[in-house]
Amino acid sequence: MAEIEREAMEYDVVIVGAGPAGLSAAIRLKQLDADLDVVVLEKGSEVGAHILSGAVLDPCGLDALIPDWKEKGAPLNTEVNEDNFYFLGEAGQVRIPNAPMPPLMNNHGNYIVSMGNVCRWMAEQAEELGVEIFPGMSCSELVYGDNGEVKGVVAGVFGLEEDGSYGPNTEPGMELHGKYVFLSEGVRGSLSKEVIAKYDLQAGKEVQKYGVGMKEIWEIDPAKHKEGTVTHTMGWPLNSNAGGGSFIYHLENNQVYVGFVVHLNYKNPHLYPYMEFQRFKHHPMVAELLKGGKRVAYGARAITEGGYQSMPKLTFPGGALLGCSAGMVNVPRIKGNHNAMLSGKAAAEAAFDAIKAGRAADELTEYETSVREGAIGKDLKMVRNVKPMWSKWGLTASLALGGLDMWTNNLFGFSFFGTLGHGKNDAESTEPADKHKPIDYPKPDGVLSFDRLTNVSFAATNHEESQPCHLRLADPETPIKVNLPKFAEPAQRYCPAGVYEVVEDEDGPRFVVNFQNCVHCKTCDIKDPSQNITWTTPQGGDGPNYPNM
Incomplete structure (x- = not known):
């Protein structure tokens, strides 16, 4: 050329x-x-x-x-006035007291905002x-x-x-x-x-580590709205399947941000981060808050989690x-x-x-x-060991040891653990499907939980269809020849926007890329076990159109 x-x-x-x-x-x-x-x-x-x-x-x-x-009118309107941490079980929750937490975990003086x-x-x-x-x-x-x-x-x-x-x-x-x-x-x-x-x-x-964060904005019943309240949860529904947790932030105008993060170093390729998020909203504590409300926006984004040693x-x-x-x-x-x-x-x-x-x-x-x-x-x-502890030893141990580590770093400027490594990258963490059981997810009810494509419409994402696909496959045959038999092709599940599908034709399975759905989260670029997908920029202006995420 x-x-x-x-x-x-x-x-x-x-x-x-x-x-x-x-x-x-x-x-x-x-x-x-x-x-x-x-x-x-x-x-x-x-x-x-x-x-x-x-x-x-x-x-x-x-x-x-x-x-x-x-004085210049920055849109920081909702100061945090209440900080809650919960450990969730399927039917209930246990409040984690604020007192033992190191000072850096205190959100007072911070603001709930739309970035x-x-x-x-x-x-x-x-x-x-x-x-x-x-x-x-x-x-x-x-x-x-x-x-x-x-x-x-x-x-x-x-x-x-x-x-x-x-x-x-x-x-x-x-x-x-x-x-x-x-x-x-x-x-x-x-x-x-x-x-x-x-x-x-x-x-x-160290290798960089990531999570995928999914977020909905809800308008809720004014009687349940507590402006300035920040809530974080861990535990159910992820439990031992993956690291992660949720956030619920009460901002102004009877709105709440409801979000869910899944660490992308999970092993089971049957895990479906989006459906874990939807299932979370059926927890009694969350369902009661959202009952009578309506979801008004949805989006998703990868999060860097490697921290100090991965920069x-x-x-x-x-x-x-x-x-x-x-x-x-x-x-x-x-x-x-x-x-x-x-x-x-x-x-x-x-x-x-x-x-x-x-x-x-x-x-x-x-x-x-x-x-x-x-x-x-x-x-x-100060927090460099929290993520590797969680990855290596699980949630409960990381809560105790991570808290201790943050306190010693905060008070004395040192860690008993030195600087821990992360090990494998998130793609390499994915194990073959035959080592794990498929997970049965409840069907979304259309009231608290929603199917992916319905939710993606609330991201207002759009891509001009005649342009080249911005999600590049190094080898177009890898999804069906390698990822499907070995990993049950996890792209069908890890993508929070329903971009990737395996379609059964007369000639057998076929991998379909619906790039028009893409919300530019980059999860595929990170988690694909064969590292076969590269995210590139589509033409300017395309993608989601988030109003106040």
């Missing part, structure tokens, strides 16, 4: 992704120097369209970035400072310089032929070049994945990984947005100093140091 000619635009800093990390970097750069040229590229149809998070927000990131955020709306507000602050923000612009390729450095990105390719080739109606997009390129794509971003592999940024680190090297020639592109979630707190904001601020400060000194396209080693030795590193280091 002939070389594709594209227009190029030059910036000081190019930022991929308008999440909390990317927007924080953009805002901080302009605070430091109003004359810097900064651009943010967002694949969603608008800022916030692809943002899904719990979320209880620790405002420390905003405090550092925009100290007067209250989509927080990002929309942050985008307004960034644009007021002169940042250029382009939504609906997927970044599909990296542009490399003569010395192997990241020089920029290709964005805005539209109208590819179904086979991925360029046709007469294809818009080839443009190249956006920067002195530095920040990748803030969120979990398992396609460009971040490429950069981590190309520059071997994971060398010497890759954060810098590469010409750029840096920010926020969840690097994996900065504090797993026991179920919080990463504050660290994403702090990482954006730190990256911006390192880039500003470098540009002021006449540097470009080198490694921002100051950013790496700032993250690992500053507030982010301290936050993640």
Whole structure:
């Protein structure tokens, strides 16, 4: 194919992704120097369209970035006033007292928020400072310089032929070049994945670990609504089948966020994370809360869970990984947005100093140091053993030992356990189907629980159908020839949007990819036991359209 000619635009800093990390970097750069040229590229149809998070927000990131955020009208409206932890059995629950928990688990002073709306507000602050923000612009390729450095990105390719080739109606997009390129794509971003592999940024680190988080917004009976209440549960229905748990957050307007997280290192390929979520809502405590209410939105997203020991090297020639592109979630707190904001601020400060000194396209080693030795590193280091303990020894042991470990780290700055490893990645954790029994899931009742396709319609996801499938199979025969006989093809179950099906035809089973359903959670890219699926960006603006997730 002939070389594709594209227009190029030059910036000081190019930022991929308008999440909390990317927007924080953009805002901080302009605070430091109003004359810097900064651009943010967002694949969603608008800022916030692809943002899904719990979320209880620790405002420390905003405090550092925009100290007067209250006066400026940031949408942090519901302060946490009650914190509940429960261990669930099938028919009842046991309250876990707050007193023995280390201080970091206390949510008082935090806010129940829609991170989509927080990002929309942050985008307004960034644009007021002169940042250029382009939504609906997927970044599909990296542009490399003569010395192997990241020089920029290709964005805005539209109208590819179904086979991925360029046709007469294809818009080839443009190249956006920067002195530095920040990748803030969120979990398992396609460009971040490429950069981590190309520059071997994971060398010497533990494997990254993940969960899949599914979330519904419910409008409930005002008599049952307790604004500012935060509830977390563990135990049923997952029990020993998988790690994970739930969250129920009461925000304003009689709404609650109901969410469920399943750790993706589960062994049994028959496990069906989405149906575990639906079953959870039939627990007496949850069913009573939701009775008489209605679900108004649904979405799903992978979560980075590897923590401190799994963070890759954060810098590469010409750029840096920010926020969840690097994996900065504090797993026991179920919080990463504050660290994403702090990482954006730190990256911006390192880039500003470098540009002021006449540097470009080198490694921002100051950013790496700032993250690992500053507030982010301290936050993640204290909880670094909780996830591997849970994976190795199960929920009960991890509650006791993890609590002890967090206390010793909090009080004395050390751990009796050192730093534990994670072992296998989540794809390798999947065991053959014949080692496990199938799980019988109750049929959704259409009142509290719903089938996947009905729920996906509440994500308002849409993909232009004539474009190439953005879910690439390395070998199209692997799902039927390998995954089906060995693992009962778990893609049918691990995907929370019903993208993958095995259809029985006259000639035998056939693997179907319904890419139009995709909510960009990236679970398939993580959990496929043959590592045969690669998630790539569809054309800009496609995907979910979350209103206030």
